[in-house]
Amino acid sequence: MNQNHVRAAVFSAGSWGTAVGKIMADAGTSVIMHARRPEIADAINTTHVNPGYFPDIELPYALTATTDAATALDGADFLVLSIPAQSLRASLAAWAPHIGPGTVIVSLMKGIEIGSGLRASQVITEVTGIAAERVAVLSGPNLAREIMDGQPAAATIACPDEAAAHRVQRACHTPYFRPYTSADVIGCELGGAVKNVIALAVGIASGMGLGHNAQAMLITRGLAETTRLATAMGAHPSTLAGLAGLGDLVATCSSPLSRNRTFGHHLGQGMTMAEATAATRQTTEGVKSAQAILALADTHGIEMPITEVISDLLHEKVTLDQAATALMQRPPKPE
Numbered sequence: 001m002n003q004n005h006v007r008a009a010v011f012s013a014g015s016w017g018t019a020v021g022k023i024m025a026d027a028g029t030s031v032i033m034h035a036r037r038p039e040i041a042d043a044i045n046t047t048h049v050n051p052g053y054f055p056d057i058e059l060p061y062a063l064t065a066t067t068d069a070a071t072a073l074d075g076a077d078f079l080v081l082s083i084p085a086q087s088l089r090a091s092l093a094a095w096a097p098h099i100g101p102g103t104v105i106v107s108l109m110k111g112i113e114i115g116s117g118l119r120a121s122q123v124i125t126e127v128t129g130i131a132a133e134r135v136a137v138l139s140g141p142n143l144a145r146e147i148m149d150g151q152p153a154a155a156t157i158a159c160p161d162e163a164a165a166h167r168v169q170r171a172c173h174t175p176y177f178r179p180y181t182s183a184d185v186i187g188c189e190l191g192g193a194v195k196n197v198i199a200l201a202v203g204i205a206s207g208m209g210l211g212h213n214a215q216a217m218l219i220t221r222g223l224a225e226t227t228r229l230a231t232a233m234g235a236h237p238s239t240l241a242g243l244a245g246l247g248d249l250v251a252t253c254s255s256p257l258s259r260n261r262t263f264g265h266h267l268g269q270g271m272t273m274a275e276a277t278a279a280t281r282q283t284t285e286g287v288k289s290a291q292a293i294l295a296l297a298d299t300h301g302i303e304m305p306i307t308e309v310i311s312d313l314l315h316e317k318v319t320l321d322q323a324a325t326a327l328m329q330r331p332p333k334p335e
Helices: 015-026 038-046 069-073 085-098 120-128 144-148 162-171 185-207 212-232 243-254 259-268 273-280 285-299 305-314 320-328
Strands: 007-011 030-034 063-066 078-081 104-107 135-139 153-158 177-182
Touching (some): 007 015, 007 069, 015 030, 015 063, 015 078, 015 144, 038 063, 069 085, 085 120, 085 285, 104 120, 104 162, 120 135, 120 185, 135 162, 135 185, 153 162, 153 185, 153 243, 185 212, 185 243, 185 285, 185 305, 185 320, 212 243, 212 285, 212 305, 243 259, 259 273
Parallel strands (some): 007 030, 007 078, 030 063, 104 135
16 A cells, blocks of 8 residues: 555654664655754754664665754654654644644653653643544564664554554554553553563663573563553553564564663672763663653552562662672562
8 A cells, every 4th residue: 555645754763763664764764853953853854764773774765864843843744753762852842733633643762750650641641632643552572673674573563553553554564563462551651661671670680791581580570570561550461562562672672773771780799880871872771761660660560570679780789799699589489
């Protein structure tokens, strides 16, 4: 099906936003990306590459860029949001007046807002006043570099409105990218947010020289605590066993392309937070969201030992050695 009549505005031109913009353009959707820096927008329009993230990959000609939010959103069927979760509220407040009455918002964000404990879809509805039925979430094992290379991947698109989910699905279905639909927004968002914290733990274990057994243990027990929190908040357990849960968790915890795993690896090798931040360079959502996720767990009476240890380490309440000991010395009990 030709999607040329369908238009998507992608905010912004970072790593994952660029990858999803490419997916949608390859699917036949007309894509305009909103870039904060004029030189990035100019490069996308004139040389068809994003020099900030993928200088070696040509972007589709159906993908253009602008620095003007109103221009990007004019006539957009979809607003695709890919910005740091902690920047969402302020940024969206500035863009909201330009969002059309029928635009479906697609969140790519995998974080929990500090202070409010809100998921990205909740922040979106609160800031814009748009009904939850017009807000979809795209989540799954999606490493941007692999997708830019055209390697196969899949994701879950969750939305309370099944028709809206199918519209998003059609707008980003390509031979290399297979989107599935779901109604479980809570499960998709929590799977995406908590996996970043677990990936930090796996990265730390890797950086300290611990083997695959230890890393597999952290992934498995990390999935258990993610599922406990998500189901307590209304998610369906099967979502956490799917692409947005286990799939995303495995990819993020296993790949050197994962910024959260990489950040953790740096910490495990003895870097300070500042050094790890400088070395990783991109936004590491797990670092920002760990405390907010832990606060959610406390509210719902859920035990999340890995998240708790990582939060303590990030806030320098425990040393690296103490964190490693705490992760390994949980009291034995039935699984």
